[in-house]
Amino acid sequence: MPASSLRPGLVSITFRGLAAEEVLREAVAAGLEGIEWGGDVHAPHGDLAAAERIGHATRDAGLALPTYGSYLRAGAGGPGQPPVAAVIASAAALGAADVRVWAGGTGSAEAEPADRAAVAAGLREACDRAADAGLGVALEYHAGTLTDTADSCLALLDAVDRPNLSTLWQTTNGASDAHSLATLRRLQPRVRHAHVFEWDTGAADQRPLAAGADRWRRFLGELAAPGVERFCLMEFVRGGTLGQFHADAATLKGWLAGTHPPA
Structure with missing residues (x-):
């Protein structure tokens, strides 16, 4: 039976209140294998010294850097929007394989053709700059x-239409398990990594990850693919506590140990 192609990791903004060094220490203690460092707190956009320091520390601890979690919204202007160049430079300084980018700030049902064109143009720029730095771009789903x-x-x-563009995946708030699974099946060939959390509509009804065993085993089985390495990145835990984090990490690792791609 092929070995699992899925690896456990953490989105650092799960613990915005902890310093990067503390997040790294807890991820190592939990036996995780990679971290998506957030661009708002832990590795701020454009702070290359911080990115280099965190990247070195992460690699020295034996963890991977699958994604830089930027808050760049392609095609969206306005105050607070990080410059594309600063985002790509931070991802490169960190040593991440990919940079996460958001697909604008308007939902698909409300978006006008001009909105779609602006987002696509912004993503082409981000992809081209990322390619020059040897990086991929992964869309926040x-x-x-x-x-x-x-x-x-x-x-x-x-x-x-850029070869270094992919998408992340996560369950859809308020949607049925069947809907989330169908969405994953459609996107699967183009999914880079997944964000893992257990709730129905948001953090207010978040549960221990183990409560979602049935559905998450189905999702993970769909994510596993021969020759394709994907990280399952824990994002938020009930109550934001370290105790729940370590319990959820143990749950996720147990599931991944029993998940294998199709032969």
């Missing part, structure tokens, strides 16, 4: 953006 449905996400990936 999220409500309120052009990746809020599988149809819109696939259309955007095709419109941008």
Whole structure:
């Protein structure tokens, strides 16, 4: 039976209140294998010294850097928007393989053709700059953006038409398990990594990860693919406590140990 192609990791903004060194220490103690460092707190956009320091520390601890979690919204202007160049430079300084980018700030049902064109143009710029730095770009799969449905996400990936562009995946808030599974099946060939959390509509009803065993085993089975390495990145835990984090990490690792790609 082929070995599992899925690896356990953490999105650092799960613990925005902890210093990067503390997040790293807890991830190592939990036996995780990679960290997506957030661009808002732990590795701020454009702070190359911080990115280099965190990147070195992460690699020295034996963990991978699958993604830099930027808050760049392609095609969206306005105050607070990080410059594309600063985001790519931070991802490169960190040593991440990919940089996460958001698909604008308007949901697919409300987006006008001009909105879609602006997001696609912004993503082409991000992809081209990332390619020059040897990086990939992974879209945040999220409500309120052009990746809020599988149809819109696939259309955007095709419109941008860059070989270094992929998408992340996560369950859709308020949607049925069947809907989330169907979405994953459609996107699967173009999914880079997954964000893992256990809730129905948001953090207010978050549960221990073990409570979602049935559905998450189905999701993980769909994510596993021969020759494709993907990280399953824990994002948020019930109550934001370290105790729940370590319990959820043990749960995730147990599931991954029993998940194998199709022969």
